[in-house]
Amino acid sequence: MTNNQTLKAYLLLLPGLLPIIAFMSLVVGMAVSQSIGFFNFSGADQFSIQSWREILSQDQFWRAFLYSARTATLSAILSVLLAYPIALWLRRPFPGSDLISAMIKAPILVHGLVAAFLFVNFISFQGFLNVALVNLGFTASPMRMQNDTYAIGVVILQVWKNMPFAFLIIVGSVRAIGDDILDAARGLGAGWLARLRRIILPLTLRSLQAALVLIFIVAAGDYSFQAVAGPTSVNSLAQFMVRTQADNGANGWNEAAVVAVMLMGLSLFGSLIVAGLTQLAVRRMRR
Amino acid sequence: MLKKVALLMLATALPMAIFNTKAEAKDLSQMNWEEIVAQAKAEGRVNWFHWYFQDRFREQVKDFEAEYGIKVTIPDGDGKANMDKMLAERSRAEGDIDAISLGGAALQTFKSDELLYGPLKPLLPEGTKLRYAIEGVDNKGYAPAFWGNQTGIAYNPARVSADELPHTLDEFVAFMKKNPGELGFNVENGGSGPAFIESVTRAIVKDIDYTQGASSPEKLAKLAPAWAWFKESRDGYIITASNADSVTRLNDGEFKIIAAWEDQIAGLQRKGEISKDIKLYIPSFGFPGGGNVIGIPANAKHKAAALVFINWLTSAKTQAKFAKTFGIAPQHPDADSSVGLIPAADRKFSTAWSAKPFGDEIKKAFTGQVLQN
Numbered sequence: 106m107t108n109n110q111t112l113k114a115y116l117l118l119l120p121g122l123l124p125i126i127a128f129m130s131l132v133v134g135m136a137v138s139q140s141i142g143f144f145n146f147s148g149a150d151q152f153s154i155q156s157w158r159e160i161l162s163q164d165q166f167w168r169a170f171l172y173s174a175r176t177a178t179l180s181a182i183l184s185v186l187l188a189y190p191i192a193l194w195l196r197r198p199f200p201g202s203d204l205i206s207a208m209i210k211a212p213i214l215v216h217g218l219v220a221a222f223l224f225v226n227f228i229s230f231q232g233f234l235n236v237a238l239v240n241l242g243f244t245a246s247p248m249r250m251q252n253d254t255y256a257i258g259v260v261i262l263q264v265w266k267n268m269p270f271a272f273l274i275i276v277g278s279v280r281a282i283g284d285d286i287l288d289a290a291r292g293l294g295a296g297w298l299a300r301l302r303r304i305i306l307p308l309t310l311r312s313l314q315a316a317l318v319l320i321f322i323v324a325a326g327d328y329s330f331q332a333v334a335g336p337t338s339v340n341s342l343a344q345f346m347v348r349t350q351a352d353n354g355a356n357g358w359n360e361a362a363v364v365a366v367m368l369m370g371l372s373l374f375g376s377l378i379v380a381g382l383t384q385l386a387v388r389r390m391r392r
Numbered sequence: 393m394l395k396k397v398a399l400l401m402l403a404t405a406l407p408m409a410i411f412n413t414k415a416e417a418k419d420l421s422q423m424n425w426e427e428i429v430a431q432a433k434a435e436g437r438v439n440w441f442h443w444y445f446q447d448r449f450r451e452q453v454k455d456f457e458a459e460y461g462i463k464v465t466i467p468d469g470d471g472k473a474n475m476d477k478m479l480a481e482r483s484r485a486e487g488d489i490d491a492i493s494l495g496g497a498a499l500q501t502f503k504s505d506e507l508l509y510g511p512l513k514p515l516l517p518e519g520t521k522l523r524y525a526i527e528g529v530d531n532k533g534y535a536p537a538f539w540g541n542q543t544g545i546a547y548n549p550a551r552v553s554a555d556e557l558p559h560t561l562d563e564f565v566a567f568m569k570k571n572p573g574e575l576g577f578n579v580e581n582g583g584s585g586p587a588f589i590e591s592v593t594r595a596i597v598k599d600i601d602y603t604q605g606a607s608s609p610e611k612l613a614k615l616a617p618a619w620a621w622f623k624e625s626r627d628g629y630i631i632t633a634s635n636a637d638s639v640t641r642l643n644d645g646e647f648k649i650i651a652a653w654e655d656q657i658a659g660l661q662r663k664g665e666i667s668k669d670i671k672l673y674i675p676s677f678g679f680p681g682g683g684n685v686i687g688i689p690a691n692a693k694h695k696a697a698a699l700v701f702i703n704w705l706t707s708a709k710t711q712a713k714f715a716k717t718f719g720i721a722p723q724h725p726d727a728d729s730s731v732g733l734i735p736a737a738d739r740k741f742s743t744a745w746s747a748k749p750f751g752d753e754i755k756k757a758f759t760g761q762v763l764q765n
């Protein structure tokens with residue numbers, strides 16, 4: 106490719122790239138500036154690391170940080186673990202496979218908040234599940250499952266909502282693996298596990314990583330699932346950010362901006378770590 | 393030639409700008425009430441940014457529209473979005489918001505003298521009768537209260553009789569021991585649970601002046617006995633997700649008692665969303681009452697109309713009507729306050745919210761010391 110052609114390629118990218126870069130820079134720049142004392146709605150606009158000191162010294166912030174990291178990791182891994190075998194199963198079309206594929210994607214059409222409220226109604230004290238358990242004689246009285254301490258409800262909702270995305274990303278790369286390669290491996294004596302470890306997983310690694318990264322970022326920034334169905338004894342980072350803004354009067358905006366920057370950091374580095382570890386795991390499995 | 397045109401335009405525009413500023417200054421602070429009303433009618437409309445019961449308020453303001461011929465527009469939107477809009481528009485010469493409802497404590501989160509027009513106290517005909525210090529925050533006359541709400545304990549008579557209800561702290565301990573998990577209150581998303589936390593704290597820790605908003609680590613350390621009380625009773629209560637969650641679960645029969653707002657219960661009962669049997673009382677150790685205020689953004693386009701609207705909204709007649717319709721505690725001293733869910737005899741147990749920011753610190757300390765510890 107000549108220099109002229111390379112330049113043309115970059116110029117063609119510009120209309121798409123510029124708005125993305127502009128909006129990203131605006132958001133990140135605003136959050137970072139506010140976290141260091143600028144855009145102050147209630148005090149002097151000047152450089153200060155007071156908000157950083159205030160937030161990073163709080164146990165509750167670190168609890169929220171670790172909680173978000175944990176639920177995001179768990180949600181990403183479980184979503185991919187569920188989506189992967191289904192994608193493999195639907196690799197070759199069969200009667201009814203399109204219907205199954207469409208049903209798997211259905212949660213994409215339902216807003217997360219709607220799903221969260223439906224879920225809470227389903228598991229609530231007088232909800233369908235409890236009524237069924239009591240009437241079938243499994244329990245003597247209804248169980249309290251709403252806003253459970255271990256965030257099982259949140260992870261269920263995250264997996265329900267994000268598994269279709271993982272499926273969409275993975276199914277394309279699984280279908281792209283040619284039968285010739287798999288037949289050749291089979292011919293050379295590779296069993297199903299060896300074919301999965303040494304051929305399918307390495308060839309679908311990039312899509313696995315993409316699915317993990319996307320789901321991790323979505324789940325790390327979750328507010329709605331956590332606010333409706335999450336434990337009341339711990340906040341997600343997004344929830345903590347809103348609470349910080351609302352609870353801290355004059356300094357609320359600037360302290361919330363610190364949480365926002367840390368949330369962006371978690372999304373960036375957390376997803377990179379998850380993707381890196383997946384690569385390591387797949388490489389080890391190849392051996 | 394272009395230079396000449398530009399100079400001519402500048403020469404025309406500058407005096408007009410000065411004239412406009414002077415005219416506005418006269419309109420807003422130097423007119424008598426009749427002139428303000430005439431100006432309001434000339435403006436013809438008010439955009440009231442309000443965050444709850446919008447559909448029902450659209451009905452209520454028809455009386456005002458009929459009386460003054462001023463159209464009131466109430467857009468949909470939550471409180472935070474409205475406040476964010478006001479903050480985002482603060483640099484515009486004229487914003488979209490003419491009047492904005494705010495929680496009583498919200499004014500501590502921004503510079504009200506810069507963002508709001510006023511003070512309104514000297515401009516309103518009955519301004520001196522109205523309330524400006526609410527939920528522990530004194531807004532210095534910028535935003536009068538138009539909505540009073542009382543917190544208390546709501547109970548489901550289908551599950552608990554009036555004789556079993558706890559009224560003192562000791563009775564609450566006994567109730568929770570006898571009925572573990574039957575008391576629900578929220579910490580986030582609403583003030584009813586924080587009202588319960590504050591009430592218990594004030595009943596246990598008495599050597600603090602709760603009318604002083606200043607907070608310090610020493611002052612917060614004194615609250616330790618209250619946190620010990622909550623920790624010892626941890627199996628006795630359930631933390632709910634919000635005000636609404638508490639009410640829903642009480643109505644469903646999951647809880648016997650919850651911390652609740654009087655106006656919220658009354659509003660839901662009148663809409664038929666919860667049982668009309670649910671009742672409310674104030675325990676003898678006191679529960680705080682608060683409310684919402686209304687202000688005019690400094691860059692409001694229809695300031696006179698907004699002022700006339702606020703005068704109507706805070707009048708004794710409108711407040712008495714709101715008490716009947718919404719179950720609020722009226723904020724005009726001449727309004728009839730005998731209508732309400734809470735028995736009149738319990739009203740004496742109503743307390744003022746602890747002054748901010750210390751009042752907020754109580755909830756934050758509960759979260760840190762009891763809930764997330």
